[in-house]
Amino acid sequence: MTISMRIALALVAVLLIIGASLALVWRPAIETIDPPARQSFDPELVKRGRQLAAIGNCTDCHTVRGGEQLAGGMPVRTPFGTVYSTNITPDPETGIGHWSEAAFRRAMNSGVDRAGQHLYPTFPYDHFTHVTNQDDGALYAYLMTRRPVHAPARQNQLSFPFDQRPLIAAWKLLYLRHDEVRPDSSKNSEWNRGAYLVEGLAHCGACHTPRNAFGAERKEAAFGGGEADNWLAYAINVQSPAPVPWTEQALFTYLRRGWHPDHGVARGPMAQVVSNLSPVDADDVRAIATYVAGLFGSPASDRIRSAEAVRTEANKAPTAAPQTSASIFAPNAVSPATNTGAAIYAAACASCHETSRPLPYAGLNLHLSTAISAPDPRNAANTILYGLPALDDERSPIMPGFAPSMTDAQVGALLIYLRAHFGHEPAWSKVEQTVAQARQAQAAFLQTSADPPNIATEPLPRDKP
Numbered sequence: 001m002t003i004s005m006r007i008a009l010a011l012v013a014v015l016l017i018i019g020a021s022l023a024l025v026w027r028p029a030i031e032t033i034d035p036p037a038r039q040s041f042d043p044e045l046v047k048r049g050r051q052l053a054a055i056g057n058c059t060d061c062h063t064v065r066g067g068e069q070l071a072g073g074m075p076v077r078t079p080f081g082t083v084y085s086t087n088i089t090p091d092p093e094t095g096i097g098h099w100s101e102a103a104f105r106r107a108m109n110s111g112v113d114r115a116g117q118h119l120y121p122t123f124p125y126d127h128f129t130h131v132t133n134q135d136d137g138a139l140y141a142y143l144m145t146r147r148p149v150h151a152p153a154r155q156n157q158l159s160f161p162f163d164q165r166p167l168i169a170a171w172k173l174l175y176l177r178h179d180e181v182r183p184d185s186s187k188n189s190e191w192n193r194g195a196y197l198v199e200g201l202a203h204c205g206a207c208h209t210p211r212n213a214f215g216a217e218r219k220e221a222a223f224g225g226g227e228a229d230n231w232l233a234y235a236i237n238v239q240s241p242a243p244v245p246w247t248e249q250a251l252f253t254y255l256r257r258g259w260h261p262d263h264g265v266a267r268g269p270m271a272q273v274v275s276n277l278s279p280v281d282a283d284d285v286r287a288i289a290t291y292v293a294g295l296f297g298s299p300a301s302d303r304i305r306s307a308e309a310v311r312t313e314a315n316k317a318p319t320a321a322p323q324t325s326a327s328i329f330a331p332n333a334v335s336p337a338t339n340t341g342a343a344i345y346a347a348a349c350a351s352c353h354e355t356s357r358p359l360p361y362a363g364l365n366l367h368l369s370t371a372i373s374a375p376d377p378r379n380a381a382n383t384i385l386y387g388l389p390a391l392d393d394e395r396s397p398i399m400p401g402f403a404p405s406m407t408d409a410q411v412g413a414l415l416i417y418l419r420a421h422f423g424h425e426p427a428w429s430k431v432e433q434t435v436a437q438a439r440q441a442q443a444a445f446l447q448t449s450a451d452p453p454n455i456a457t458e459p460l461p462r463d464k465p
């Protein structure tokens with residue numbers, strides 16, 4: 001082969017590679033449209049879209065605290081830097097006013113914006129890709145009938161090379177799957193509806209599934225426990241650390257009301273999920289509960305036995321002076337940290353957590369607490385430091401935050417004691433470090449979910465073990 005032929009071949013190879021990469025990366029822009037008139041959308045479709053948007057947490061992620069609804073700018077922190085959500089009001093200049101339904105659908109399906117730019121998967125389109133065209137149409141109708149807000153996008157804070165959007169194309173090639181969620185004819189329609197919602201719009205796995213080094217969900221460990229905003233999103237499959245196994249009825253109650261007598265109150269990011277679900281049709285929440293109950297599976301007999309023991313322990317009539325206080329001053333108690341922890345618990349916690357007052361206004365007996373049985377103490381530390389602040393205008397469970405009154409060492413000692421006394425798993429490691437981190441992260445998302453006003457009167461379905 002002559003030199004010139006070799007050069008020509010090499011050139012062809014390079015061109016092929018460039019061509020293939022371009023084909024992979026390049027997406028055409030979709031024509032702009034004039035913002036459609038509000039009246040052009042069927043009110044029923046808009047109403048359906050509102051519910052779907054609630055299930056998809058669109059408003060949470062696209063609204064900054066105290067800011068204009070859906071106008072974007074909310075920081076989503078990732079290990080690679082911070083991505084800001086964008087304005088999805090129908091403002092023509094800074095929002096999606098010029099987007100056709102086809103452009104919106106493409107964003108939901110494949111994470112590409114109207115202009116053809118790849119979007120970061122912090123916008124959970126790896127789940128939204130499973131949403132039907134019909135539901136996308138309803139979401140589009142809902143968004144396009146909101147009040148337009150002028151709010152330019154904020155600059156993302158990502159380090160090189162993560163600030164290079166074309167790279168997202170490679171990520172998609174590896175991790176974006178469009179055809180995973182198929183109806184299962186061996187299951188009933190409620191289960192299938194639940195699967196559609198959980199895997200798609202509700203994107204439960206975005207928080208509850210662990211991620212790999214590239215920030216993609218590890219499918220082989222689906223629902224095995226992930227994280228969100230310095231909170232642990234517990235495993236919601238067979239690996240669940242909940243002391244009492246979850247049932248379909250318990251899930252329904254928890255997702256509907258934000259708490260359950262065997263499991264306590266949803267906090268942090270989960271409180272927002274629950275509060276979003278409150279206007280959603282009960283049938284859809286029931287379907288989610290049905291599907292998620294299947295993820296947990298039926299508990300093994302030893303798990304049922306230990307749950308029974310936990311329940312018996314937790315239901316013991318509260319003693320006037322909590323039992324723990326007797327052992328605090330006992331000279332042969334386990335360790336100094338446990339001693340300190342026990343003393344703090346007896347003085348500051350037991351009056352609410354060992355009482356005959358019912359949940360959610362009293363604290364859960366901590367034998368039942370997933371936070372105390374979880375693989376790490378993050379959520380317990382967040383709760384102890386920041387408590388459960390009262391909600392405006394409604395009666396809600398309240399716990400004081402102890403961040404101002406306790407040192408990291410004291411909270412650490414308390415956690416070590418709680419784990420030893422109420423936990424059902426081996427001791428945690430790096431407890432004090434976790435407390436320091438929780439203090440630093442300022443757990444900005446501490447809110448309890450909004451309880452419906454009828455909470456005290458309506459009898460609660462209590463399930464059998």
Ligand code: HEC
Binds near residue numbers: 058084
């Ligand atoms: C976990 C947070 C999160 C949730 C939940 C979320 N989004 Fe987003 N969304 C984002 C972020 C972040 C971006 C910007 C991504 C980027 O810049 O690459 C975005 C971008 C978008 C875009 C592209 C807008 C543009 O101008 O490029 C659309 C459309 C969108 N989201 C719609 C929705 C809808 C509809 C829902 C609910 C079904 C939703 N999002 C839920 C975080 C979220």
Ligand code: HEC
Binds near residue numbers: 205228234242271292
């Ligand atoms: C934005 C992140 C996020 C999303 C999305 C999310 N969760 Fe959660 N979830 C959490 C966190 C964090 C916790 C722990 C809350 C706590 O400590 O109170 C949690 C707790 C739970 C629990 C309680 C588990 C236990 O053992 O106590 C259940 C059940 C649950 N989530 C189900 C779901 C379902 C079903 C969905 C989808 C409809 C969902 N979650 C979506 C973050 C999330």
Ligand code: HEC
Binds near residue numbers: 368370380400
């Ligand atoms: C004024 C009453 C009150 C006091 C005092 C209080 N708590 Fe709570 N606590 C609550 C309420 C209400 C909840 C929400 C119901 C629930 O989930 O237990 C809660 C929740 C919790 C949870 C989450 C349980 C779970 O998994 O759902 C933990 C852990 C906790 N408290 C620990 C403590 C500790 C440790 C102290 C003492 C330093 C303390 N609490 C003091 C009322 C209180």
